[in-house]
Amino acid sequence: MLFSLLSLLLSVRTKQQYSNIIQWIIGKVSFLKRLSSKQYIIFLFFLDILFGLTVVSVIHAWLYSPAYRQQWESGFIVFLLLYSILKGVNSYRKTHIPPFQELIELAPVPAKNIHITSVIAEWIWIGFTNFSTFFIYFMFQGYITDSIDFYFWIKHVNVLILSIFLFVLSNKLYGAYMYNIVVKKIGWIRLIFFSAVSSIFFMLGRLFISGFILPFYEAFRQNFHSIHSAVDNASWIQLSEQLVSLYSNQLHSIQVFLFLEGSTFLQVQQFISLPAATLLLAAGVLGLLIIPAKWIPTEETNSTSHFKDLFHWYLRALHKVRYLIFRADLLIYKDLRVLQGKRWLLSKEFFNYSFISYEAVFYAGVFTGFLSAVESPALQVQLLFTMNVIIMANQALEMRVLTPSLFSISAEKQNIWLYQLSLSSLFQFFRSKIKLFYCLFFFPSLFLTLFNFFMMLIYEIYDVQMVILIIGIFIGFFIFPLIQLYLFPFVTKFNFIHEYEIGTTKEETGIVDKGQSFIRSFLVMPFIYYLIVSSFFPVLQHSVKVVNVLSILYFSGVSFICWIYCHKMISKGIGYVEKIKIYSISE
Structure with missing residues (x-):
């Protein structure tokens, strides 16, 4: 039954992927109009592969240097893991807001199993529609390795399993976080947290200018006094030397922190190269999947309809703005009334x-x-x-x-x-x-x-x-x-x-x-x-x-x-x- 639900979710997702305007455009192309939605997605899948081959060829021919093989390999691993975390976070609605909610409430299958099926369906969909990302990863790692042997496949299959683990973990954590945000009041604690994070971003912006842009600007001004300096090689050489002296220490400290022998970063890479790590990571994925999750409510409930929190007062203020600016438009009034029952949409x-x-x-x-x-x-x-x-x-x-x-x-x-x-x-x-x-x-x-x-x-x-x-x-x-x-x-x-x-x-x-x-x-x-x-x-x-x-x-x-x-x-x-x-x- 769960396999049928998985098949249904993927089938519906395929059919609803494209709006009518795109289907109309496809219909104007003689080759594409013969394709169904599934065939068109498969066609895009092969285009993804061609795109991946192009990207890997360009990187290997123009950017890659064997002297930095370890850094390139590690960089691609970190990118794939961060990509999986971001996809897990962004997919929380697909896995924590149930489709066919009326039917699911009547289904004899436990909600936990339906949630597991939703997570699996989402990962399959991401893997298929973003295949070029995974294809580029394995192709590039194959290009730069000394030999594609058993240990090569163990390491990078483990990286793939670790990416699935991080996808499920980030999805579960963010879904639980969103559930708590929706069902609880938006109060002063969240306002203080928002203010603190905003202050950090504000200071980061100022530090970006004072620590990076202004030193670069001053170095440029010192070496280029006129337009004639732009054609003087000595000015450019002196500028590059000053920039290297400005930023080399920071780059060197990052290099030492990550790739010093015995560093945590290298120890993690050694761990995922072990055959035993495959079983541990797979067990971790299964363990995360069976952890029950709560569905995020998408309609106004008795517990949220009586909230007198900041969301409530925000809606009151919006009604005041509507009354002052668009008093005669009742459709806006209707939309604001509908918005009142959609805390899940704005709470995040x-x-x-x-x-x-x-x-x-x-x-x-x-x-x-x-x-x-x-x-x-x-x-x-x-x-x-x-x-x-x-x-x-x-x-x-x-x-x-x-x-x-x-x-x-x-x-x-x-x-x-x-x-x-x-x-x-x-x-x-x-x-x-x-x-x-x-x-x-x-x-x-x-x-x-x-x-x-x-x-x-x-x-x-x-x-x-x-x-x-x-x-x-x-x-x-x-x-x-x-x-x-x-x-x-x-x-x-x-x-x-x-x-x-x-x-x-x-x-x-x-x-x-x-x-x-x-x-x-x-x-x-x-x-x-x-x-x-x-x-x-x-x-x-x-x-x-x-x-x-x-x-x-x-x-x-x-x-x-x-x-x-x-x-x-x-x-x-x-x-x-x-x-x-x-x-x-x-x-």
């Missing part, structure tokens, strides 16, 4: 979602590190403007990635028919999703605005050009959520088992990521390029006040163009949904 990264992400805090540390190194108020304004653009773009991306189902039409497949009966366009329906994003994006934008005022007081930036920062945040508030959602109608699909699957397949994330990355390259990257170029050519800093004005004009103009482009794409996508996909909802 609640503070990263509602305030600011750790990555954004790191960027804040980086740019405040730069602020401390410059004295020109106009240049400080330019740094803050670039920081705001990067943080808002990153925050919108994080929010979309964390909760794609909140903004997708796919999650509304039970309600679209009712909405169509009102003779209204789905464009209005999707606009409510964009407005919902604006409501959720309000507090991170407010937090960033307050941070700008705080920086103004700390660094005494009393300049009229600070108005540029406020205008930039105002424009970014409207444009960055839009560029995250404008391709969502094109990846709409209704053949999913559970809501957590929406927006998580490679095809869905690939299309949306490439679309938003294309627009972000025009909205964000020019300001980064200017800061880099002006750092090495100080003459550009003399006109920074003019550049600040040009920056906000450019940002406003490009945002307006992107606004028009995104709405046209949304209209096309909604038209596609209304003409084609609406008929598959009842299937």
Whole structure:
């Protein structure tokens, strides 16, 4: 019975891997349109193998050096193990939120066995769809070894089993962690923890500037006094010598720590080279699998419906924002009411979602590190403007990635028919999703605005050009959520088992990521390029006040163009949904 469930999970996963837009594209290619979903995935599997062969050939021919064979071998082992840990963490929803929940509750099989089957199915799926990673590992290790003998296979098969062990371990631990987060209140302890971790990321950003970037910059400035120095070999040689002296000690200490005879790192490698380790690791995997796990509740329960915690007050605040900005839109009110019963969706990264992400805090540390190194108020304004653009773009991306189902039409497949009966366009329906994003994006934008005022007081930036920062945040508030959602109608699909699957397949994330990355390259990257170029050519800093004005004009103009482009794409996508996909909802 469990084998049948395993087969069913993999079969359903195969059929729902691709949205209708990709199936439509495949249908336009004469060779691919003859393939079923399973055959198409097998076709991609062989492309993975070709990709792996190419990568291994390039690394071996251009990067690998026999003098560092031990370091290369160890590096690939560490990469595979870290990759397995990350995959285990990212797969917790597939293994701790049950598919076919209504049927599972009636099944005569213990929940533990169903969980084990889910873990095995997830690992098989990852191994098959990410085969190039494992293929590259074994191919490269085979290239650099002296002989492919019995001990070679023992060692690297043990590495594979260890990667499975770490996958299951990280999945179990993170699933248990998420269960506790969902069923328990979001209180002051988590807020203090978030503040402490944010402080660490902020300081890491500042240390990155003071300990790495600024020393490199000073070394560059000392050796390149003019453009003519760039063609002088002596300047480049002197720069390389200074950089080696700057960073060689740190690299040497890492080398000694990892590869000194008798180090823990080498002892672990010796252990996994033993034949006896195979049985121990396999027993460890089986032991982890049979440990029972608790299903993460995805609906509001009696134990969570009466919570008066920070999540509760956050929702109350969102209702206030909706009432002030989009009072007449009842669809947003409906979405916020639905969100109230989805603690599992936001509990994981609640503070990263509602305030600011750790990555954004790191960027804040980086740019405040730069602020401390410059004295020109106009240049400080330019740094803050670039920081705001990067943080808002990153925050919108994080929010979309964390909760794609909140903004997708796919999650509304039970309600679209009712909405169509009102003779209204789905464009209005999707606009409510964009407005919902604006409501959720309000507090991170407010937090960033307050941070700008705080920086103004700390660094005494009393300049009229600070108005540029406020205008930039105002424009970014409207444009960055839009560029995250404008391709969502094109990846709409209704053949999913559970809501957590929406927006998580490679095809869905690939299309949306490439679309938003294309627009972000025009909205964000020019300001980064200017800061880099002006750092090495100080003459550009003399006109920074003019550049600040040009920056906000450019940002406003490009945002307006992107606004028009995104709405046209949304209209096309909604038209596609209304003409084609609406008929598959009842299937």
